[in-house]
Amino acid sequence: MAGTASVERVKDRATGLDKFVLREARGSSVESSARLDRVCFPFIRSNFPSILVIVDVNISFQATFKPPKAIRGGIQICFPQLGSHGVLEQHGFARNQFWSVDESPPPFPVATSNCHIDLILKSSQEDLKIWPHSYEFRLRVSLSPRGDLILTSRITNISSDGKPFQFTFAYHTYFSVSDISEVRVEGLETLDYLDNLQSRNRCTEQGDAVVFESEVDKVYLSAPSKIVIIDHEKKRTFVLRKEGLPDVVVWNPWGKKAKAMPDFGDDEYKNMLCVGAAAIEKPITLRPGEEWLGKQEISAVPSSYSSGQLDPEVIRRMHTI
Ligand SMILES: O=P(O)(O)OC[C@H]1O[C@@H](O)[C@H](O)[C@@H](O)[C@@H]1O
Numbered sequence: 567m568a569g570t571a572s573v574e575r576v577k578d579r580a581t582g583l584d585k586f587v588l589r590e591a592r593g594s595s596v597e598s599s600a601r602l603d604r605v606c607f608p609f610i611r612s613n614f615p616s617i618l619v620i621v622d623v624n625i626s627f628q629a630t631f632k633p634p635k636a637i638r639g640g641i642q643i644c645f646p647q648l649g650s651h652g653v654l655e656q657h658g659f660a661r662n663q664f665w666s667v668d669e670s671p672p673p674f675p676v677a678t679s680n681c682h683i684d685l686i687l688k689s690s691q692e693d694l695k696i697w698p699h700s701y702e703f704r705l706r707v708s709l710s711p712r713g714d715l716i717l718t719s720r721i722t723n724i725s726s727d728g729k730p731f732q733f734t735f736a737y738h739t740y741f742s743v744s745d746i747s748e749v750r751v752e753g754l755e756t757l758d759y760l761d762n763l764q765s766r767n768r769c770t771e772q773g774d775a776v777v778f779e780s781e782v783d784k785v786y787l788s789a790p791s792k793i794v795i796i797d798h799e800k801k802r803t804f805v806l807r808k809e810g811l812p813d814v815v816v817w818n819p820w821g822k823k824a825k826a827m828p829d830f831g832d833d834e835y836k837n838m839l840c841v842g843a844a845a846i847e848k849p850i851t852l853r854p855g856e857e858w859l860g861k862q863e864i865s866a867v868p869s870s871y872s873s874g875q876l877d878p879e880v881i882r883r884m885h886t887i
Contacts, residue, residue: 571681571711578603581631586683588709596713600683603631605642605661624742624838626830636661638829639740641717641842643705646697646733648815648846649762654697657738663687671704675859678718682708699731700724701852714865721860723852730853736815736844737862739806744799746818746836751776753793754814759784760847778839781820787847789814795841796869803869808843810860815844 571590578585578601585601625639636642636657645660647653655662668686687703694700702724708716723731743749752775760766762783771786793814795804808814817840819827824835843862850858 571679571709573681573683586707588681588683588707590679590681590709590711590713596709596711598707598709598715600685600707602665602667602685603637605637605640624740624834626834626838628829628831628834630829634662635829638827639838641740642736642738643719644734644736644738644844645703645719645721646699646701646731646735648734648736648738648844651766652734657736658733659693659697660687660703661738663690665705668704671706674706674718676718676861678706678716679708679710681710682706699729700726701731712865714863716861716863718859718861720857721850721852722857723854725854728854730851732849732851734844734846734849735811735860736813736846737811737842738815738817738840739842739862739864741795741804741839741841743795743797743837743839746778746839748798749778749839750796750798751793751816751839751841752796753790754786754816757786757789759786776816778818781823782816782818784816785844785846786814786816788812793841795839801869803867804841805865805867806841806843807863807865808861810858811843811845811862812848813844813846815840815842815846 574587574589575584576587581601581603583601583603585599588598588600590596625637629638631637642657642661644657647658650656665685665687668684671684685705685707689700702722704720706718708718710716717737725731754776755771755774757771758768759771761769762785763781789812791808793806795806797803818838819830819835821832821835824830825832843860845860852858
């Protein structure tokens, strides 16, 4: 049963800036919003009578919305550098920029939902001083009729100097969870990872899932295209699908680091988990005129989990998403 999709431009109360509310109607509605200030952070509210799940991303109660600090939460677009390994500021400058609406994006190479907003970021004179490469970064935020949130980034090298450039990238996604100690991430087990808490040492994950009992700051390498984040307490599973992004970042600051972060509550680490598709180990190289595409799709499905077995209904939903 298809409904009517709409995209509305409204004022965001927190910043006074424009944001876009994407609505997909199917019986009742699913909403997602995308903002223009420094970081695009979309979230979905769903009130499908039969589904009752929400893809919501966590935004700290103490987040600051004033530049130049990145907003603590949401889905941060980390470009052209992830982390502090490089000459740029932590996680690059894109998450601290104001985006514009892209009125006439070039045709999309892949089919997307008709409920979407296109944003664009171009190199500014300030950026060129610290990263001397001309680029166009197009971001499409789409909402599917079933409530999946799809972010598609297209980055083009528009330099006229004939030189290629390299970048690393991540959708640094702050998922909202009910209790971090009860969360289980599947899809990363047995993979190699770089441990940022141990000078980026390369290690191998052990166990049949990733669980959390202390600070975690890892980059999983060559991860599968689908990862699931199972929130036992809320009986909700996030399904993250990715394309063009081989790696996955996983981060939770835990108590001690949370206390040291001025824009994060002391206990907020209990209700969030960053998991995001990324390209880190092998930076992307773009020659002039070339375009790169990286996509992350998140869905929420109801879940129950017992004796190591996912509910058959969840498995069925995951296969049809
Ligand atoms: O505080 P920021 O810049 O948003 O970064 C949050 C975390 O992001 C992670 O990806 C980094 O590996 C951590 O080291 C960092 O603390």
